[in-house]
Amino acid sequence: MLAPSIDSIRSLITHQDELCVSLYLPTHRGGTADDRAHLAGQLRRVREDLEGKYTQSFIDGFMAPLDQLNNSEFWSQASDGLAIFRSPIISVHWQLPLPMPERLVIGSSFHIRPLLRFVQSNQRWWLVLLTHDRVSLLKGSATGLSYVPFPSAPRAYSVAASERERERSHGIHGGGRGPVVHHGGAQNHARSEDEARFVRSVDRALREVLRDESAPILIAGPERLTHQLRALVPLDGHGPAIALGNIVNESLPELHARAWPIVADLIEDAQARVTERWNNLVSRGRALDELTTIARLSVQGRIRDLIVAADAVTWGRMDPSTGAVELHDHGRVNHEDDVLDDLAEAVMLRGGEVHTLLRSKMPTVSPVAATLRW
Numbered sequence: 204m205l206a207p208s209i210d211s212i213r214s215l216i217t218h219q220d221e222l223c224v225s226l227y228l229p230t231h232r233g234g235t236a237d238d239r240a241h242l243a244g245q246l247r248r249v250r251e252d253l254e255g256k257y258t259q260s261f262i263d264g265f266m267a268p269l270d271q272l273n274n275s276e277f278w279s280q281a282s283d284g285l286a287i288f289r290s291p292i293i294s295v296h297w298q299l300p301l302p303m304p305e306r307l308v309i310g311s312s313f314h315i316r317p318l319l320r321f322v323q324s325n326q327r328w329w330l331v332l333l334t335h336d337r338v339s340l341l342k343g344s345a346t347g348l349s350y351v352p353f354p355s356a357p358r359a360y361s362v363a364a365s366e367r368e369r370e371r372s373h374g375i376h377g378g379g380r381g382p383v384v385h386h387g388g389a390q391n392h393a394r395s396e397d398e399a400r401f402v403r404s405v406d407r408a409l410r411e412v413l414r415d416e417s418a419p420i421l422i423a424g425p426e427r428l429t430h431q432l433r434a435l436v437p438l439d440g441h442g443p444a445i446a447l448g449n450i451v452n453e454s455l456p457e458l459h460a461r462a463w464p465i466v467a468d469l470i471e472d473a474q475a476r477v478t479e480r481w482n483n484l485v486s487r488g489r490a491l492d493e494l495t496t497i498a499r500l501s502v503q504g505r506i507r508d509l510i511v512a513a514d515a516v517t518w519g520r521m522d523p524s525t526g527a528v529e530l531h532d533h534g535r536v537n538h539e540d541d542v543l544d545d546l547a548e549a550v551m552l553r554g555g556e557v558h559t560l561l562r563s564k565m566p567t568v569s570p571v572a573a574t575l576r577w
Contacts, residue, residue, distance in 0.1 A: 207286075207297050208342075208351065208412075209322055209551065215288055215295075215313040216552050222257075222265070224249055225314035226287040227303040234278025242273050242285070245307050252309055268294040282347060288313050300347025316544040319557065328466045329413065330458065331405075331444070332451045333424035333432060335398075338405055340412065341455075343462060348455045355411050357404035402431040417556065419469040420444040421462050423451050445469075477508050477558050477574075478566040484574050485566075492569035494542070499526035500575065501546055504553040508574040511543050512562045515570035521545035543571060 226245055230238045246269055253262045269289055284303030287296040290313075299321060308314035321327065321344060330348060332339040338356040341348045413420070422429045422444050429446045445465055450458065484490035491497060498521055500506055519530040519542045526549070528542055547557045555576075566572055 207299075207318060207321065211295070212315055212318055212322055213552055215293075215315050216548055218290065218293060219312055220290040220292070221311060222253075222290060223310055223313045224269075224287070224289040225306070225308040226285075226289075227306040227317050228285045229302045229305060230281045230283060230285045230298070232282055234281040238278065238281060239273055241305070246270060246273070248307060249309065265289070265291065272296060282349070286318060298349070300349050301344055315548065316541070319544060319547050319551070322551070322557075328419040328421065328462075328469070330447075330462060331409065331420065331422045331424075331432075333405065333422055333428050334451050335401075335425075335428070338408070340409070341458075343459065343466065345463070345467075348459050348462075351412070353408065353412060355408040357401060357408060398428070399431060402428060403435070405432060406435045419466055419473075421447050421465065423447040423449070423458065425449050474558065474560055474564060477510060478560070478564065480508065481510065481566040481572055481574050489575045489577075490573065491575075492567040492572040494530075494546075494569070494571050495528050497571060497573045498528045498542070498546055498549075500573070501549040501553070501555075502526040504555075505575050505577065506550045506553070506555045506573045507576045509546060509550040509555060509557045510565065510572040511547065511557065511559050512565050512570040513559050515543060515562070517542045517570065521549075523549065546571065 226249070228238070228241055228245065246266065249269070250262060250266055253265065257265070269287065272287070280298055282298045282300050284299040284301055285296065286299060286303055288294070297318075301321065303317050306314070306317065328343045329351075330341040330343055332341070338353065340351045340353040340356070342351050343349075409420075422432060423446075426446070426449065433444050433446060447458075447461060447465075450461060453461070481490045494517065497506065497509070501509070502523065502525065517530065518540075519528055520540070521528050521542050523545070530542065550557055550573075562570075
């Protein structure tokens, strides 16, 4: 079960095509007969929408990767939600540890709003599973954990060490027919060097994957390895990563249960820092809470932090190129969107951070606030 990264969602936001299918479903862990039926029904709706607009050969080719998903192996990895995106050149899906609304959108761009809360800064965290035999990276939310693609992770320490050991003298050397001498100290030193080299490789791989991240990072693994990794860099941007202990063999629900109380405190601290920053900057003209101005500045890339009240909705339209906003006070009209979601997309696309806070935690009475980069 893999989780979406910020980069992958940015790619979806910027993707434009004549045909973009976005499909969301609430699912159950391990999959159920109803889950299969719901997916099959939604895929039929997609096919029916394409009929008469495209050739049969195009439709069959377009639908093939979607139809192939509905199998036992796919559903064995199911979690609480499913998101599928398909265009003539893109086919991706994510099984997510939080429920998704049942929604099918077919248009000229992908509909990514239901994913926003999964990647908002104060709604995500990271867990590194570190052992001598494997390195895994997981993304966490309030409800669960999902594996993240980690192609740059180094090979297992034991493999790298054994290869180097074959090139060494194995700490053994002798002359003629004399006795063989084993140098245990040399072996231990070489082993420590291999271990340190392995941990540095893990650090480099994490920096590559999490280079745009400021969310908390936790590490589970043997104390010797986690101590070395934590000593290299304050990975989460606010202090050293948190060590959970050697619990790498626990299930994802068990890992989440151990980690979440720690993460919840870290997230609350991060929220306090964001609101404090807003309060410090507002008197200097670098923080504001007026929606139309925030929208205009968001497309200019000037928003550092976008702070949105949980469950707030503002119906209207936002021009993605100028940030011009049309608001309606009387609820949703036709195919209008929640402008707050449009703002979140614009800020995230340009490297800003999006935070969702309870209304009682907002630094202003407005449902939206922002700090500026300049």
